[in-house]
Amino acid sequence: MRRIRDEILSGALAPGERLIEEQLTQRFGTSRAPLREALRSLGQQGLVEHLPRRGVRVAELSSEDVDELFGLRDVLERYAVRTALPAGAGPRDVTGLAEALDGMAAAAEAGDPLAENEFHRRFHVALVSLAGHRQLLLVYEPVILKLQLYMAANLRREAEQRAASEGVERHRRLFEAVASGDAALALDALSRHGARTYIG
Structure with missing residues (x-):
């Protein structure tokens, strides 16, 4: 989902910020399935991190x-x-x-x-x-x-x-x-x- 990627790369979604599925589906007017696919793709690009039992957050670089x-x-x-x-x-x-x-x-x-x-x-x-x-x-x-x-x-x-x-x-x-x-x-x-x- 390009809009999420653009917000991450613009700094609108800050490093370390949690990405809550329910809020994102409402905000972008989409269902959970395409959102999850977008987050999976962003994870492969290294822009988000999937944390066990804690959801997804914008990646942070040391x-x-x-x-x-x-x-x-x-x-x-x-x-x-x-x-x-x-x-x-x-x-x-x-x-x-x-x-x-x-x-x-x-x-x-x-x-x-x-x-x-x-x-x-x-x-x-x-x-x-x-x-x-x-x-x-x-x-x-x-x-x-x-x-x-x-x-x-x-x-x-x-x-x-x-x-x-x-x-x-x-x-x-x-x-x-x-x-x-x-x-x-x-x-x-x-x-x-x-x-x-x-x-x-």
């Missing part, structure tokens, strides 16, 4: 979880860039990256951190998609989805600590490096990209 996820993201993205930009291949079609970057910029300009967070996810998925490696993408998407959960939980704090344009400019530099078709330049930009910030 600092160790977050560090491990950022480390995985880095390894997978570096592999994607090396695969997408072999020596002498030249520039690639970066339309998907450009569209996500434009979306991030518009969301930052509008002061909409939730939309910026979503376009951030799309940017990184588009980056990995350049490799044309289906299995890599299947491994990568759950990682960036869980990191979006972490980012959503920190939207307010991060919005207070950084300029709205900071994340956009960091992604613009990465976009330009990837668009150049130069793998070494792109890998250098990726290493300077910054992993532990909200819109890293």
